[in-house]
Amino acid sequence: MSISFTALANESIRHLAPYQPGKPISEVQRELGIKDVIKLASNENPLGASPKALAAIKNQINELALYPDASGHDLKQAIAKLWQIQPDQITLGAGSEALFVLIGQAFVKPGQDVIISQYGFATFTIATRIFQGNVVTVPAKEWGHDLEATLKAVTPNTRLIFLANPNNPTAAWHDHDTLVKFFERLPSDIIVVLDEAYAEFMTDEKNYPDSKKLLSQYPNIIITRTFSKLHGLAGLRIGYAISHPEAADMLNRVKLPFNVASTAMVAAIAALDDHDHIEATLNLNREGMQYYKEELTKMHIAFLPPAGNFMTIDVARDCGAVYQSLLREGVIVRPLTGYGLPTFLRVSIGTMTENQRFIQSLRKVL
Ligand SMILES: Cc1ncc(COP(=O)(O)O)c(C=O)c1O
Structure with a gap:
């Protein structure tokens, strides 16, 4: 190739690390051949759209x-x-x-x-x-x-x-x-x-x-x-x-x-205007957050004081390896190495079934 787009790009873009999004479900299904995959990696609404x-x-x-x-x-x-x-x-x-x-x-x-x-x-x-x-x-x-x-x-x-x-x-x-x-x-x-x-x-x-x-x-x-x-x-x-x-x-x-x-x-x-959906989402989130707090405490896993619809947890070991093991269990979360937090994972609050699956999988892989 006689043209270098990298050389032609603005200096500030050349050194920019691309954003690392949560892995899509379809990608994990394709790569690991697992059908039953849940995504708790992008803080989406577990009840779906309004x-x-x-x-x-x-x-x-x-x-x-x-x-x-x-x-x-x-x-x-x-x-x-x-x-x-x-x-x-x-x-x-x-x-x-x-x-x-x-x-x-x-x-x-x-x-x-x-x-x-x-x-x-x-x-x-x-x-x-x-x-x-x-x-x-x-x-x-x-x-x-x-x-x-x-x-x-x-x-x-x-x-x-x-x-x-x-x-x-x-x-x-x-x-x-x-x-x-x-x-x-x-x-x-x-x-x-x-x-x-x-x-x-x-x-x-x-x-x-x-x-x-x-x-x-x-x-x-x-x-x-x-x-x-x-x-x-x-x-x-x-x-x-x-x-x-x-x-x-x-x-x-x-x-x-x-x-x-x-x-x-x-x-x-x-x-x-969908007040029922808003209320159901907030209630589910409260319930899920409480469940995560209790289960993680029982497992002696430290977590940051939560807010929003996610939990940030310290697995006290390489989060990349834990993330990969969870993927093999069909659970997608977000490793925080890119943020300079190499032992932390971020997990979204999902449906109660999803939350339970995450906790069971985490227990298994740890
Ligand atoms: C703190 C924060 N700001 C902004 C966004 C982006 O949201 P949007 O989907 O509206 O682009 C996110 C998405 O995760 C977020 O966590």
């Missing part, structure tokens, strides 16, 4: 030849109603990961600093580096985003901070008052992406931040939410950002006109 969303997609099928509404009017109305905000504060994206990229595209100039926590969600690095932003990694404190160290890392070159609350994969999170104290001290022209992918699972936590209130006090915040977790629509790719209208205006200028599928938008509207 039934109301499925019905809405069926109704939308006849419209598939038409482009979607580029303004996302109906979904923005539904989100605006839910949050009691104005539709011009909303930006839609194909999942929150696509919103991180839009934010990078709109706001990060080559060479500017973007602060990410040590165990911060991997996509933050990608969304920074593709725009030639400079990733500044702040060492974690108690597995979470060290806000004090972040304030110290801020310089005139800092453009943006990615803060997942709770964080994936460590589940660490900050409460409302802690974030207020942080924003009080942070220069007001630094954008903070408050990634709330798991916020809906935090309803039992009294001090979980009221991010709408934070945004009203600190307009430099961009909140991101997803339909991939609570609503079970990860395969459709749909999420949204809430911000000051001027930030949303900038984001909507860089978004491609038809960045969100019509099926995704109708499904999202229906899912917001």
Whole structure:
């Protein structure tokens, strides 16, 4: 080959490690010849998609030849109603990961600093580096985003901070008052992406931040939410950002006109209204988390204080080997070596049958 695409690629992309997603079920079935495989690797909804969303997609099928509404009017109305905000504060994206990229595209100039926590969600690095932003990694404190160290890392070159609350994969999170104290001290022209992918699972936590209130006090915040977790629509790719209208205006200028599928938008509207599915998901998650905590404690396996819909556990040995053994049992989880946690696995909370299967398999392989 007389052309080197690697040499031609932007410097910042050449050295970028590709994101390692959870292994798909079909791949494990193909590679290991096992039929009965369960996936607890990507924090998906074990109950599947909201039934109301499925019905809405069926109704939308006849419209598939038409482009979607580029303004996302109906979904923005539904989100605006839910949050009691104005539709011009909303930006839609194909999942929150696509919103991180839009934010990078709109706001990060080559060479500017973007602060990410040590165990911060991997996509933050990608969304920074593709725009030639400079990733500044702040060492974690108690597995979470060290806000004090972040304030110290801020310089005139800092453009943006990615803060997942709770964080994936460590589940660490900050409460409302802690974030207020942080924003009080942070220069007001630094954008903070408050990634709330798991916020809906935090309803039992009294001090979980009221991010709408934070945004009203600190307009430099961009909140991101997803339909991939609570609503079970990860395969459709749909999420949204809430911000000051001027930030949303900038984001909507860089978004491609038809960045969100019509099926995704109708499904999202229906899912917001599917209170039975939401309640069933939260109840199952509570039950599963309690079960994991009890079983792991009985097995003397350490785990990080959980939040969201997953558990991060320390198997106290090479997690890659444990991961491979679990695959042979037909159980897909996520090894965290890539995050610099070589003895940790992340396991999603599934149905109770799936949770039991994971625990039995873990017991067997350990
Ligand atoms: C913390 C965090 N943020 C964002 C995402 C991306 O979600 P989406 O499916 O909306 O792109 C995930 C997905 O696992 C996540 O864990």
